[in-house]
Amino acid sequence: MSLCLGLDPGIGRLGYAFVSKEGDTFKAVNFGCIETSPKKNLTERLLDVHITLGKMIEENKPDLLAVEKLFFGRNTTTAEVVYQVRGIILLNAGLQKIGVVEPKPTQIKMAICGHGRATKRQVQLMVQRTLGLAKPPTPDDVADALATAIAGLLLHEFAQKTGGPIDAPLS
Numbered sequence: 001m002s003l004c005l006g007l008d009p010g011i012g013r014l015g016y017a018f019v020s021k022e023g024d025t026f027k028a029v030n031f032g033c034i035e036t037s038p039k040k041n042l043t044e045r046l047l048d049v050h051i052t053l054g055k056m057i058e059e060n061k062p063d064l065l066a067v068e069k070l071f072f073g074r075n076t077t078t079a080e081v082v083y084q085v086r087g088i089i090l091l092n093a094g095l096q097k098i099g100v101v102e103p104k105p106t107q108i109k110m111a112i113c114g115h116g117r118a119t120k121r122q123v124q125l126m127v128q129r130t131l132g133l134a135k136p137p138t139p140d141d142v143a144d145a146l147a148t149a150i151a152g153l154l155l156h157e158f159a160q161k162t163g164g165p166i167d168a169p170l171s
Contacts, residue, residue, distance in 0.1 A: 002156070003029065005062040005098075006149025008141045009070070009085040011036060011045055015141030016053075018060050019131070019149035021157075026150055028131045030060065031142050042081070050088045057096050065093045066152020068144070069102040101152040108144075111151035123147050 001022040008015035017031035034052045036045035057065075067089050070082060093100045106116030112126045124136040124143045130150060137143040 002153055003062045004064040004066055004149045004153045006145045006152055007067045007089055008144035009082050009089060011081045011085055013141050014049060015145035017145035017149045021153045026130055031146055033141055046084060046088055049085060053092050057092055064152055064156050065098045066101045066148045068148050069104045101155050103151040103155055108147050108151040111154050112147045
């Protein structure tokens with residue numbers, strides 16, 4: 001059995017999901033959001049993410065961490081803060097010696113829905129079905145974290161079987 005921590009980085013709300021895979025079966029172990037107060041300054045919020053995430057990793061001991069490789073178009077202010085959160089995520093992975101997989105958005109959609117142009121709603125519904133959840137996961141941050149964890153597990157498994165790079169395309 002493998003346990004992956006999937007993360008959807010954000011400063012106000014960071015989606016997280018611990019997903020296990022045994023054979024062909026995926027199971028949502030724990031998921032939700034880490035939220036930070038907008039009343040705090042950025043440094044305090046980043047510290048809150050670092051401490052909370054570190055504790056979650058220590059308690060759950062994932063074998064792998066998956067965080068989406070980000071691509072931003074125009075909103076550089078949002079991109080800057082999200083990249084700072086990603087830095088905190090990668091720091092935690094390094095401190096706790098956890099392997100990291102960084103699937104691209106199209107790889108996540110391909111892993112979950114079978115094509116790289118799936119809508120958010122399609123991803124939510126397929127995550128629900130894959131994990132046997134009673135209802136589609138919400139908010140989007142949680143659904144994205146669950147999808148990222150599933151894709152991370154599949155990419156890691158593919159890389160182990162083929163000896164290829166982790167970012168190889170899913171087929």
